[in-house]
Amino acid sequence: MVETAKPSNKNPATTSVNRGFMASGREFSVTYQPIVHPDSKGSTSNECLFPLTENYGLDNGPLDLSYHVAYPKPSTTGSVTPNTPPNFSPEDSTLTLTHTWDEVGTIVFKSDATYLNMKLDRDAQRIGRFYPSYFAISESTWTAPDNQNDVTYLSQNFDDTKIMVGAYAFDSVVPVKNYHLFDESLKAKFVLRKTGSAINNPMNLETELGGWGAESTYSYWRLSDKNASVSRQQTVSGSTITSQENGPFNLEMITDPQSTKTDFGLRISGHDPVSFDEDETVLEQAFPYQPKLKYGRMALGSSGGPSGSHLNVPLRVEYWNGSHFVKNTDDDRSQLSSLDDYVCRQTVWDEGAESNSKLSGASQLPMPHVEKGEFTGLQVLADSGNHTLREQVRFWLRMDDVNENGHRSPQTRLDDVVCGGYGLAQPWLQYNWRNEGDEDPSTVATFGIYRGHDKIIFRGEPGLTGL
Numbered sequence: 001m002v003e004t005a006k007p008s009n010k011n012p013a014t015t016s017v018n019r020g021f022m023a024s025g026r027e028f029s030v031t032y033q034p035i036v037h038p039d040s041k042g043s044t045s046n047e048c049l050f051p052l053t054e055n056y057g058l059d060n061g062p063l064d065l066s067y068h069v070a071y072p073k074p075s076t077t078g079s080v081t082p083n084t085p086p087n088f089s090p091e092d093s094t095l096t097l098t099h100t101w102d103e104v105g106t107i108v109f110k111s112d113a114t115y116l117n118m119k120l121d122r123d124a125q126r127i128g129r130f131y132p133s134y135f136a137i138s139e140s141t142w143t144a145p146d147n148q149n150d151v152t153y154l155s156q157n158f159d160d161t162k163i164m165v166g167a168y169a170f171d172s173v174v175p176v177k178n179y180h181l182f183d184e185s186l187k188a189k190f191v192l193r194k195t196g197s198a199i200n201n202p203m204n205l206e207t208e209l210g211g212w213g214a215e216s217t218y219s220y221w222r223l224s225d226k227n228a229s230v231s232r233q234q235t236v237s238g239s240t241i242t243s244q245e246n247g248p249f250n251l252e253m254i255t256d257p258q259s260t261k262t263d264f265g266l267r268i269s270g271h272d273p274v275s276f277d278e279d280e281t282v283l284e285q286a287f288p289y290q291p292k293l294k295y296g297r298m299a300l301g302s303s304g305g306p307s308g309s310h311l312n313v314p315l316r317v318e319y320w321n322g323s324h325f326v327k328n329t330d331d332d333r334s335q336l337s338s339l340d341d342y343v344c345r346q347t348v349w350d351e352g353a354e355s356n357s358k359l360s361g362a363s364q365l366p367m368p369h370v371e372k373g374e375f376t377g378l379q380v381l382a383d384s385g386n387h388t389l390r391e392q393v394r395f396w397l398r399m400d401d402v403n404e405n406g407h408r409s410p411q412t413r414l415d416d417v418v419c420g421g422y423g424l425a426q427p428w429l430q431y432n433w434r435n436e437g438d439e440d441p442s443t444v445a446t447f448g449i450y451r452g453h454d455k456i457i458f459r460g461e462p463g464l465t466g467l
Contacts, residue, residue, distance in 0.1 A: 001127055004029045004098055013126040015071035015106045017185055020272040023133035023280075024104045025170030030127070031096045032063055032111060034088065037121075047123070057088040062113045063095060070126055071106040072181035076217075078103030102169045104130045105178045131272040132179055133170035135188060137265070138220070139163065140287035142228075147369075149330035153296040153319075153428040154201060154232045154247065161205065161228035163287070165190065165221040165266070170278055179219035180212040187212050188270040190221060193284045198263050199249065201293075204229045207266070230264075230293055232428070240437035241407045243430075245320040249293040258322025262290045294319035296328060297431035297441070298336075298399065303380070304446035308387030313359070313378040313443045317370050317429065328373040334429060335369045338362040338378060341420035342398050344411050348444065350391035355383040357445070359395050367424075380445035390448025396440040401425040410436040 001011035004027035011021055011028075022028060034056035035047060044050065063085045069075040081100045088095045101107055106128030113120045143160040144152040152158055166175035167188070179187070191207050210223030232243035251259040265286035268274050276285040301314035317334050318325040337343075338359035347355070361377040362368045368375065383389045400409050400423035409430060411417045430438040 001028060001030050001125070003027075011127050012129075013106070014129050015126075017183065017271065020129040020131045020186075021127065022130060023170055023273070023278075024130045024176060025100055025102055025133050025168075025172055027098050027100055028127070029096055029098050030109065031094050032088075033094050034061060052093050054093045056115070057093045057095075058090045059088075059115075060090065061088045061115055063087065063111060064113050066110045068108050068110070069103070069105050069178070070108050071129065072178055072183075075105055075181060076103060076177040077107075078177070080107070100170075101130060102172060102176070103178050104132055104167070104169070104176050104182075106130070129186075129272075131186075132167035132176060132188075132274070133172075134168050134278045135165055135221075135268060135274060135276055135285075136168060137163065137276075137285050137287055138166045138175075140289045142289070142291035144292065145333060147331075147333040151251070151292045151294055151330055152230075154230055154293055155243075155428040156296075156426075157227055157229045158291065159226070161223070161225045163205075163210065163221075163223040163266075164215065167219045167221075175218040175220060177214075177217050177219055180214055181219075182212075186271050188221070188268055188274045190266045190268055193265045193267045193286075198261060199246070200233055201246070201249075202231050203264050204231060230291060232295060234438075236407075237437075239406060239408050239413075240410065242432050242437045243295075245295045245325075247293055247295045247320055248322065250290045251292055251294075256321060260322075262293075264290060294328065296320075296331075296334075296429055297325065298334065298397065298426075298429040299325070299431075300378075300397070300441045300443035302444040302446075304449045307389055307448035308382045309447065310360075310382065311380045311445050311447075312376075313361075313380055313445075315370070315375040315378050315441075317373045331373045332371055333369055334426060335367045335424050336362050336375060336378070336397055337367050337424065338397075339420070341422045342424060344396035344398060344409075344417050344419040344440065344442075346394045346411065346414070346417045348392040348394055350393075351389060353383075353386060353389055355389055355391055355393070356385070357381060357383050357391065357393050357447070359397075380443070382447050388448070392444060392446045394442050394444050396442040398423040399426045399429050399440045401427055407438075409438070409440040410434075411439060411442070 003009040003022045034053045035050035079102050110124045112122040141162040142158050144150045167179040205228045206225050212221050234241050234243040248259045249262050263286040267284045273280050276282040296319045298317050303311040305311050317328045317331045319328045360381045361379045412419050433439050
């Protein structure tokens with residue numbers, strides 16, 4: 001019993017962690033010999049060396065074959081070709097047949113026959129271990145958070161990630177059924193590919209969570225990861241993270257002509273020969289479906305007006321389209337809150353009086369969110385007790401995940417900034433606004449910058465910022 005294409009590869013008949021025999025679905029050759037009864041074997045104990053009964057071939061003696069799987073158990077027998085073996089031929093006292101088997105494991109060939117109305121003794125031989133001819137990623141699903149039109153922000157977790165890899169016999173597009181029953185040490189393993197990625201944004205995927213199992217009776221490696229993400233390109237210095245906008249990735253070229261394709265994928269390793277092709281040469285494969293990704297930020301406009309007024313604060317969520325930031329009209333999800341617990345406040349300058357000016361318009365529960373990338377209800381309310389007070393105040397909407405140790409928005413480290421103790425856990429909407437590192441979105445409100453009649457809409461004064 002040898003591999004037909006590699007006659008030097010002889011059947012080891014193993015079911016253990018020793019080497020496997022050959023790839024499932026490829027041809028192997030078995031020679032059948034009509035031998036004498038053991039009582040007439042002579043001195044040898046190797047039945048392959050027993051004397052042959054030469055007349056069996058001259059009589060076109062029959063051959064009956066049956067099969068069962070010795071490893072793994074329980075298992076699926078699959079199909080062996082040829083289905084019906086031919087008889088022996090007068091031209092040769094032995095019969096060599098070329099077989100294929102479309103499953104994996106170790107199979108037992110049982111040969112017998114009825115000759116001259118007599119049942120011949122049955123012989124059984126193990127052949128194997130057969131292993132998959134190749135593997136292929138059959139599914140890669142990246143479920144984006146709700147209300148984002150199937151697009152996920154860089155550094156935002158996918159709602160769920162599902163990866164499936166099938167094990168296949170040679171020249172087959174249907175997975176085998178026995179492979180997931182192999183001993184764990186014999187099964188192929190997968191990690192994220194480390195080379196060949198088209199971008200420098202790292203993918204965070206816990207491949208250790210994956211494992212082999214049955215899916216509709218077929219053998220698949222399956223992974224479900226609810227914490228997977230693709231990170232921004234960023235540098236870290238202490239508690240400061242500074243990201244660099246790039247992308248978008250894998251969007252429709254009609255709407256986003258500067259979108260870039262990614263090639264995230266898996267790398268395979270194993271005890272037996274393993275690969276993503278039938279020639280045992282390809283060790284990496286890209287996911288067939290790549291995630292849709294955008295670099296995002298939340299942007300607040302600044303405003304100014306008379307003392308004692310209410311100032312509207314423009315707010316929109318944007319993404320980098322490859323050359324500049326544009327409004328993300330796909331976003332109906334990103335949240336905001338004007339509650340003091342979710343806001344940081346800094347007095348830039350004032351006239352020396354205490355002030356209770358504050359953000360307003362987004363204090364309801366559940367927390368409001370943008371619609372088509374915008375929110376129009378955010379305001380800054382002037383000090384409620386002094387309608388002539390002139391001041392300039394900066395407010396930040398906290399995007400930090402305050403439960404995560406490590407990164408903090410830079411303003412939280414300033415002594416003159418007072419922050420609430422909660423964040424919206426949307427750090428993917430922070431941006432390096434002031435070259436201090438990725439920071440929460442902020443607005444500057446200036447009260448008392450106008451003089452004269454209130455109908456004068458605007459007149460700039462020196463020493464006032466950002467209008």
